Amino acid sequence: MKYDFETIVPRYHLGSNKWMEMKKVNPDIGPDIIPFSVADMEFLNAPEIIDDLKNFLDHTVLGYSGTTEEFRAAVCSWMKRKRNWNADPSWIVNTSGIVTAFFNAVKAYTEPGDGVLLLTPVYYPMYKAISLNKRKLVESPLIYNGRQYDIDFEDFAKKAADPSTKLFIMSSPHNPCSRIWRKEELEKLGKICLENNVIVISDEIHFDLIMPGYEHTVFASISDEFARNSVICTAPSKTFNLAGMQISNIFIPDADLRERYIRELSTSTLSVQCNILGYRACQTAYERAENWLDEAIAVIARNRDIVADFIGKEMPQIKLIDLEATYLLWMDFNAFELDYKELERLNKVEGSLFFDEGYIFGEAGRGFERWNLACPTKYVIEGLERLKKTYKKYL
Ligand SMILES: Cc1ncc(COP(=O)(O)O)c(C=O)c1O
Structure with a gap:
């Protein structure tokens, strides 16, 4: 090593x-x-990240800062190289974290009382994003077979078909059971959501931590239709142990969904800008680590x-x-x-x-x-x- x-x-x-x-x-x-x-x-x-940050601090001024073209190019180049996904730099909206991102998405795309689908058990703040915003939790329990978990597609389709269901928050790969949703499974989920006008928030924060022999598919990379019906949440935080840097890259390919997302952020006085050191650490990680x-x-x-x-x-x-x-x-x-x-x-x-x-x-x-x-x-x-x-x- x-x-x-x-x-x-x-x-x-x-x-x-x-x-x-x-x-x-x-x-x-x-x-x-x-x-x-x-x-x-x-x-x-x-060490590539730490050394670069030290050097950066010697030569910078810590004023208000947004992203640079080089930053956005580094993020998109990582997506292409690692996940074969052609993402456009203009789709990126930054937030300080992914929990912030899915809380914001719940508010941007649903009204109080609307249903939000989860495959359970799942990462606990997702329940909070629903209950604290007075939306309705719609659970589709995963099927446990003693070694792994599977999606009950029949149940998922039934719940998605309820007209009050507006949003599906997916953990992909899934936390806590570490399951990678196969491309065919994502295709089925995405199709059901499209048929029922359910927007997909795909939390892919763990998408770089793939065990040898497995393959992760970015939900939006499957088709343009899926891309236009989804928000893809990514970050360097789990991958490179940078959670304290508070930087996440949220990809929203559809202009209307992106506009609604940004409007909601601004009504919560949240910013689409992150920390200057977070940007720098993310760029260096994707370019050199x-x-x-x-x-x-x-x-x-x-x-x-x-x-x-x-x-x-x-x-x-x-x-x-x-x-x-x-x-x-x-x-x-x-x-x-x-x-x-x-x-x-x-x-x-x-x-x-x-x-x-x-x-x-x-x-x-x-x-x-x-x-x-x-x-x-x-x-x-x-x-x-x-x-x-x-x-x-x-x-
Ligand atoms: C599925 C999932 N989403 C989001 C987060 C946290 O994201 P952030 O720290 O960017 O808010 C975690 C952290 O464990 C996670 O497992």
């Missing part, structure tokens, strides 16, 4: 909630414990294989959902028949295992845990040993 994926920076004093959460549970937590929760990486940033990303994915895939091997041999009661994308391993603990709150207590208090609790992703997530594997391998191995010790009496 050319890059350092072993050094940990404890972030208790850097405002990281997930690190502080551990201290709240156990004030005496040792230096050998790191959090396995919230989706940012416990990896140092790519691809090798770092390749190595990061290799470390995540190695961590996944180590967990799968250990669990298969030592704790077969735990079912692991195939990790196709993201660095978030979805694990089914239901065979232990524990109440989901007891599961949380057992892991955090007895095991010092700070996963994300499955129940936060919806009721179907009860009994599941989500393990963030973007961390040095030695912490994964230590985590597995603690897991085995914690569940000794149940094995």
Whole structure:
């Protein structure tokens, strides 16, 4: 490995909630414990990005700044090179994050009382974007087969056909079950949405974190019709561990949808401009940090294989959902028949295992845990040993 994926920076004093959460549970937590929760990486940033930012700060003025032509070209060139998608620079609207983007889309494209479709269980702020804006949650539960999740197309079509359903927010690849929606599945979903005038918000924040052997399809790349009926949410934040930079690139190919989106942003006094350092970090990442990303994915895939091997041999009661994308391993603990709150207590208090609790992703997530594997391998191995010790009496 050319890059350092072993050094940990404890972030208790850097405002990281997930690190502080551990201290709240156990004030005496040792230096050998790191959090396995919230989706940012416990990896140092790519040196290409850090060195460039240092150099940039030596030669810039931190005034109001928007995007440059070079920035937009770098973003579109990344989409073409990595995902074979011909995106036009004029489609990009920037927001400080993707949660902001789908909250804004709910307000821009629906009215209070309208239905918004979700494939559940799913990333929890999507529920909030619906309930806090007084829209109606329309759930199409995914079908769980013990190893992976599938879409119930019949149910989805029925729910989309309800005239009050106006919007579908999709997580693609899907968080938390890490499923990559195949091109044929996206085609079916997109067709149903077009037939029923349902706009698609495709949250593709994890679209660069694709495990070896898998392929991700950008929803809007499938056809012009799909592109004109969708908003594609992308960012360098998960890919390059830049969440604190608050930069996302929202692609809205249709001029009318784009105009409505921007109008809604401005009525919320939100800006289409982001942070000057965020732009710079994003551009540098897309232009120069691809090798770092390749190595990061290799470390995540190695961590996944180590967990799968250990669990298969030592704790077969735990079912692991195939990790196709993201660095978030979805694990089914239901065979232990524990109440989901007891599961949380057992892991955090007895095991010092700070996963994300499955129940936060919806009721179907009860009994599941989500393990963030973007961390040095030695912490994964230590985590597995603690897991085995914690569940000794149940094995
Ligand atoms: C599916 C999904 N969307 C959005 C986000 C967060 O996006 P942002 O930090 O840009 O608001 C996350 C973070 O975990 C995520 O998993």
